[in-house]
Amino acid sequence: MARVPSPPSTAAAAQTRAPARAEVSDRRTLVVGKGISLQGTVTEAERLIIEGTMESQLLQAQELVISHSGVFKGEVQVEDAEIAGVFDGTLTANGSLTIRATGRVIGTARSRRLSVEDGGQLSGKMEMITEAPSATTAPRLAPSATPAPRSAEPADA
Numbered sequence: 001m002a003r004v005p006s007p008p009s010t011a012a013a014a015q016t017r018a019p020a021r022a023e024v025s026d027r028r029t030l031v032v033g034k035g036i037s038l039q040g041t042v043t044e045a046e047r048l049i050i051e052g053t054m055e056s057q058l059l060q061a062q063e064l065v066i067s068h069s070g071v072f073k074g075e076v077q078v079e080d081a082e083i084a085g086v087f088d089g090t091l092t093a094n095g096s097l098t099i100r101a102t103g104r105v106i107g108t109a110r111s112r113r114l115s116v117e118d119g120g121q122l123s124g125k126m127e128m129i130t131e132a133p134s135a136t137t138a139p140r141l142a143p144s145a146t147p148a149p150r151s152a153e154p155a156d157a
Contacts, residue, residue: 027062034069048078050085064093068102081111083120094129 029047032038036052046062048054050070059076066072070085080095081087083103090108091097097111101119110127 032070034067064091066103068100092129 027046028044029049030042030045031049032052032054034051037054038052039055041056042048042059042061047065048059048061048063049065049067050072051067052069053071054073056072056074056076059074060078061076062079064072064076064078064081064083066081066083066085066087068084071088072086073088075090076087077092077094079093080097081091081093082098082100083105084100085102086104086106087109088106091105091110093109093111095111096113096115097105097109099105099114099116099120099122101117103117104121104123106123108125108127109122110129112129114126114128116122
C-alpha cells in the first residue's frame with residue numbers, strides 16, 4: 001500500500017504566505033458581530049467593527065466602524081470613525097468622521113474633518129476640532145483690539 005504524500009510545494013507556499021498575511025492584518029481588531037450585544041470597556045483595540053450592539057463608558061481605538069446594522073451607545077475617542085448604523089453618545093474623532101447615508105449620530109460629535117453622505121443624520125451638538133492659535137499670533141492681535149491709553153493722546157495747547 002503506497003502512501004501519496006502531499007506536494008511539498010503547497011505546504012511550503014502556505015507557510016510562506018502566512019507571514020505576509022499576518023503583517024497585513026496585524027492590526028488588533030475587535031468585531032462585534034450581528035446579533036451580538038456587548039457591554040463594557042475595550043482596551044488595546046486598534047480597530048473596532050460593530051455589526052451588533054455595544055455599550056461602553058469610554059472606548060479608545062484608532063478606528064471605529066459601525067455597520068448599517070450596528071448600534072453603539074456611550075463615549076468613544078478614535079482617530080477615524082465611519083458610521084453607517086447608529087451612534088448614541090459622545091464621539092471624538094481626532095481625524096475624520098464619516099456619516100454614511102444610513103448612518104445616524106445622536107448626541108455630541110467632535111471631529112477635525114466631517115463628511116455626511118446624502119441621507120446621513122446628525123442630531124445634537126457638533127464641534128469641529130481646530131488647531132489652537134499659536135502663541136505668536138495672540139500678542140499681535142492684542143494691541144489692535146485694545147484702545148490706546150489716554151496718556152498717549154496729544155494735549156491741547
